[in-house]
Amino acid sequence: MTNSVKACLFDLDGVLVDTAKYHYLAWKRLAEELGFAFTEQDNERLKGVSRMASLDILLSIGGISLEEAARLELAERKNNWYVDMISKMDRSEILPGALEFLQECRNNGIKVALGSASKNAMTILNNTGLTPYFDAIVDGTKTAAAKPDPEVFTLGAAELGVSPEECIVFEDAEAGIEAAARAGMRSIGIGSEETLGEANLVIPSLEHMSYRRLSELQA
Ligand code: B16
Ligand code: MG
Numbered sequence: 001m002t003n004s005v006k007a008c009l010f011d012l013d014g015v016l017v018d019t020a021k022y023h024y025l026a027w028k029r030l031a032e033e034l035g036f037a038f039t040e041q042d043n044e045r046l047k048g049v050s051r052m053a054s055l056d057i058l059l060s061i062g063g064i065s066l067e068e069a070a071r072l073e074l075a076e077r078k079n080n081w082y083v084d085m086i087s088k089m090d091r092s093e094i095l096p097g098a099l100e101f102l103q104e105c106r107n108n109g110i111k112v113a114l115g116s117a118s119k120n121a122m123t124i125l126n127n128t129g130l131t132p133y134f135d136a137i138v139d140g141t142k143t144a145a146a147k148p149d150p151e152v153f154t155l156g157a158a159e160l161g162v163s164p165e166e167c168i169v170f171e172d173a174e175a176g177i178e179a180a181a182r183a184g185m186r187s188i189g190i191g192s193e194e195t196l197g198e199a200n201l202v203i204p205s206l207e208h209m210s211y212r213r214l215s216e217l218q219a
Pocket of ligand 1 (some may be wrong): 011012013014020023040046047048049051054079115116117118119120121140171
């Protein structure tokens with residue numbers, strides 16, 4: 001990596017917090033109400049995917065096809081259950097290493113932005129106390145196109161006033177790694193090499209990242 005890193009852009013679910021477990025419980029409840037089973041393996045397909053696209057995947061698993069109005073009603077029903085769960089989140093749900101690395105970025109003058117597909121990102125950031133760590137927050141309420149479209153990260157860089165080559169994206173979803181590449185940014189995958197092999201580097205969690213390691217990447 002040759003360009004100096006001026007900003008880190010973080011995905012939320014799967015990188016800073018594990019909200020996938022709450023999404024899973026809410027989608028499972030919806031599937032059960034509709035009369036079919038929804039497994040944890042099925043839930044893997046929804047990670048990083050927008051709410052309506054997630055619903056479409058779920059309905060296809062159940063072999064159900066519905067008009068737009070009915071789909072919107074189901075998405076809202078699922079979201080209400082999900083919001084009930086995330087409203088009880090606190091600092092203890094921040095993933096290992098995340099807080100320490102965010103603090104290190106701030107201490108060393110690296111700008112920090114959020115780049116999440118979630119329309120509930122502010123609730124999660126406020127409840128976990130993460131909001132003050134960010135110089136810019138781009139979430140699902142600000143974007144028109146979902147990952148792998150690069151919009152969420154392009155907007156983040158613009159809000160921070162940095163160029164794409166100066167950014168590093170931290171992502172747990174394949175679609176997010178693709179979005180970073182399409183934005184002209186380098187990326188670090190959080191998870192397994194198997195699914196995130198296209199990233200510039202893959203680490204199991206932010207416990208394996210530090211300002212020192214970031215500096216080594218730019219050398
Ligand atoms: P909401 P991320 C994504 O968050 C989740 O991974 C994905 O499962 C969810 O469907 C999406 O946000 C939209 O969330 O229903 O709250 O708007 O990984 O982009 O931070
Ligand atoms: Mg994610």
